[in-house]
Amino acid sequence: MEPKINIVNVVVSTKIGDDIDLEHVADVLDNAEYEPEQFPGLVCRLNDPRVALLIFRSGKLNCTGAKSKEEAEIAIKKVIKQLKEAGFDIEEDPEIKVQNMVATAELGTEPNLDRISTLEGTEYEPEQFPGLVYRMEDPKVVVLIFGSGKIVITGLKREEDAYRALENVLNMLKELKEIKG
Amino acid sequence: MEPKINIVNVVVSTKIGDDIDLEHVADVLDNAEYEPEQFPGLVCRLNDPRVALLIFRSGKLNCTGAKSKEEAEIAIKKVIKQLKEAGFDIEEDPEIKVQNMVATAELGTEPNLDRISTLEGTEYEPEQFPGLVYRMEDPKVVVLIFGSGKIVITGLKREEDAYRALENVLNMLKELKEIKG
DNA sequence: AAAATTTTTATTATATATAAAAAATATTTT
DNA sequence: AAAATATTTTTTATATATAATAAAAATTTT
Incomplete structure (x- = not known):
């Protein structure tokens, strides 16, 4: 049985133009919110795919909330x-880069977080946050481990690293004798 | 379609004896916790029915968490x-009094809490608590109204008052034109 | 004399922590 | 004054606590 990884959030960035008039964009995009004194980026929410896009005056764009890089591309x-239909000078097929992915997975056991917290690279303050924070070196990600056995992996650039990170956590539990080898 | 009321908690009180040695009770009752410097009552939790009982030196007893008066009676x-099997001098069939009931219900609409909060008897401080507090005079209960349309009625002595309280809230919404009359 | 202690229960917003990009502003350190 | 961080916003899973409500009991603290 293969360990199951669920990608729940993908953040990508790209560049679609130069010196974009965000006030104008706010008028032509229907779900746009632009409050420059609050944040320099214009926020645009789509329902299908369900994502949020941040567009900046520089032409740079972020997309958050997608379940895959492909979904983010469709949204962009x-x-x-x-924007092209509204007459903007926009790049049609810009290069899209994955900046972060968030994955969830299950350990299949209920770990003893107090015991894990003795290891290096971990932080566990249950009255501040119920999850143990594990900063992994390779792959360079952060894993949140919960008492339920559910984990969250973030900081991912590639999906395959989620599997390696999960493997590392499972091996760590074996060494702590939390799981039979 | 009849409005649906769910009783989610019943609190009852009774008196089962006099001058009870709670230290002794703590020894013979298996799920008992007795920490007199924390609270003068002994706490006993049952799994079936799932309730908590507080027993006091005076012989007075409270039962919380039952779904009905009958369930509380079974627990008691x-x-x-x-206690009788352990040799305590205990009243076998004491009179049980309902002190409080908590009910939930649905309004069937998502009310505007800001508008309701202009009415007398209401308190609404969303950053302190998301529910609007409505102190009703007749029946004398407190109703918590949430933006989702779910409500909580507490302070009930009789189940029928829950229906009257719900009716009152629905009428109030009609007058505020939140619901078509 | 009044308020806190404890127990239960539904309701739900918010805070807590994680990563990442973007750009403007606001602190902080040099 | 200049350079260097920090905060702002967006998303997402995860899971705790806290906020307020009523009621009884008895003890301690205000």
Whole structure:
């Protein structure tokens, strides 16, 4: 039985133009919110795919909330189409880079967080936050481990690293004799 | 369609004896916790029915967490049986009084809490607590109204008052034109 | 004399912590 | 004054606590 990894959030960035008039964009994009004194980026929310896009005056763009890089690309294409139709000078097929992914997984056992917290690279303050924070070196990600056995892996650039990170956590539990080898 | 009321908690009180040695009770009752410097009552938790009983030196007893008066009675009978078997001088069939009931219900609409908060008898401080507090005069209960349309009625002595309280809230919404009359 | 202690229960917003990009502003350190 | 961080926003899973409500009991503290 293969360990199951669920990608729950993908953050990507790209560049769709130069010196974009965000006030103008706010008028032509229907789900746009632009409050420059609060944040320099314009926020645009799509329902399908369900994501949030941040567009900056520089032409740089972030997309958050997608379940895959492909989903983020579809969302970005949608916004590009709308902006081109409104007459903006926009890059049609920009290079999209994954900046972060968040994954969830299950350990299949209920770990003793107090025992794990004796290891290096871990932080565990249950009255501040119920999850143990494990900063892994290779792959360079952060894993949140919960008493339920559920874990959250974040800081991912590639999906395959989620499997390596989960393997590392399982091996760590074996060494702590939390799981039979 | 009849409005649906769910009784989620019933608190009852009774008196099962006089001058009870709680230290002794703590020894013979298996799920008992007795920490007199923390609280003068002995706490006993049952799994079936799932309730908590507080027993006091005076012989007075509270039962919380039951879903009905009958469930509370069954729980109390169970504890009485155990205490009698341990040799305590205990009342076998004491009078049980409902002191409080908590009910939940649904309004069937998502109310505007800000508008309701203009009415007398209401308190609404969303950053302190998300529910609006409505102190009703007749029946004398407190209703918590949430933005989801779910409500909590507490301070109930009789189940029928829950229906009257719900009716009152629905009428109030009609007058505020939150619901079509 | 009044308030806190404990127990139960539904309700739900918010805070807590994690990573990452973007750019503008606000502190902080040099 | 200049350079260097920190905060702002967005998303997402995870899971705790806390906020307020009523009621009884008896003890301690205010």
